[in-house]
Amino acid sequence: MRTEQEHTHVVALSGGKDSTALALRLAELHPDREWLYFCSPTGDELPDVVAHWDRLECILGQQIVKVRNRSLDEWIEHFDMIPNHRARWCTRLLKIEPCLEYLRSLDAPVLYVGLRWDEPARNGIYTTQFPSVFPMREWGWTVKDVHAYLQQKGITIPKRTDCARCYGQRLSEWYELRRLCPEIYEAASQQEKAVRESRGLGVTFRSPQRDTWPASLEGLGREFERRYPRGYTPQVPLFDLAEEPTGCRVCRL
Numbered sequence: 001m002r003t004e005q006e007h008t009h010v011v012a013l014s015g016g017k018d019s020t021a022l023a024l025r026l027a028e029l030h031p032d033r034e035w036l037y038f039c040s041p042t043g044d045e046l047p048d049v050v051a052h053w054d055r056l057e058c059i060l061g062q063q064i065v066k067v068r069n070r071s072l073d074e075w076i077e078h079f080d081m082i083p084n085h086r087a088r089w090c091t092r093l094l095k096i097e098p099c100l101e102y103l104r105s106l107d108a109p110v111l112y113v114g115l116r117w118d119e120p121a122r123n124g125i126y127t128t129q130f131p132s133v134f135p136m137r138e139w140g141w142t143v144k145d146v147h148a149y150l151q152q153k154g155i156t157i158p159k160r161t162d163c164a165r166c167y168g169q170r171l172s173e174w175y176e177l178r179r180l181c182p183e184i185y186e187a188a189s190q191q192e193k194a195v196r197e198s199r200g201l202g203v204t205f206r207s208p209q210r211d212t213w214p215a216s217l218e219g220l221g222r223e224f225e226r227r228y229p230r231g232y233t234p235q236v237p238l239f240d241l242a243e244e245p246t247g248c249r250v251c252r253l
Contacts, residue, residue: 008106011114012099012126013037013064015052017157018114021146022136024153026112027060037064038102042094043071044165046181048158067102068094072163073191082195084167085207096125103130118142164188167205171213174206175224189217 011026013019023037037060039053053064075093076082083090103109103126111132113124117140124132136146150157162169164177165188178185188205193216196203208215214223 006108008036008109009033009112010036010038010103010106010109011112013039013053013056014161015039015049015056015158016114016161017143017146017150018116018136020052020056020155020157021141021149022112022114023056023060024155025149026135035060035062036106037062038067038099039064040067040095040099042068042090042163043073044163046158046160046164046184049161052158052161065102067098069098069101070094072165076191076195080195080198082165082167082192082203082205084203084205085210090163099126100129116141116143116146165191165205167207171211174217174220175228178221178224185217185221189221192217 011019011023013023023035026033027035037056041050057064070078070093072083072090072094075089079087079089081087103111109130111124111126111130113127113132113134114136115122115124115134117137120137126132139145141149160169160173164181164184169177174185192204195201202208202215204215205217206215206220214220
């Protein structure tokens with residue numbers, strides 16, 4: 001049996017509230033243990049997420065390993081297809097496969113997973129393949145404990161940690177993306193148009209059956225502009241705005 005020193009102690013650090021709280025608390029409880037932090041950027045992160053990773057590296061005193069093979073843009077170019085509800089390849093190619101390959105390359109990894117006591121139905125993606133520890137369940141931490149700990153540490157979590165163009169995002173988030181990061185929204189709209197013209201298909205990030213709003217980002221932008229001219233911020237009841245910071249809708253397993 002291997003000793004603790006012979007294992008590689010690995011923390012998956014997406015940048016969301018749970019993984020952030022887990023990484024910081026483990027570093028406090030076991031300052032002499034050699035930790036390895038990793039994340040799987042897609043190249044489509046919002047600026048807040050990248051800045052958050054940078055801040056965590058300063059606090060933790062070491063780099064977070066960025067695990068990636070190709071970016072989202074490179075995969076879209078490779079397939080000439082955007083990820084959506086009918087072509088759900090993004091999580092597998094951008095998250096699961098690169099992370100599995102990375103974890104398999106490590107020597108006797110033990111994975112520390114940021115799943116809480118109040119979410120017993122979730123098991124994580126990699127826990128069936130690697131020895132895994134769930135410290136927050138052992139501590140009895142709920143979402144309130146996570147928020148309290150981060151507040152105590154003075155840590156602010158990005159409102160979104162998923163991809164900027166995630167097809168699973170809510171209507172309110174597309175609106176906020178267009179309002180706050182218009183260059184990202186416009187690039188996604190142009191990418192959508194290019195794939196549609198190339199393949200001759202009505203391909204969109206959004207599902208046409210999801211709601212009564214236009215499915216294409218170009219049409220959605222026009223409708224946003226018609227209803228809510230630039231400079232106008234809709235009140236919460238207009239959309240399903242969430243107070244809770246959100247991560248990837250597709251890979252929350």
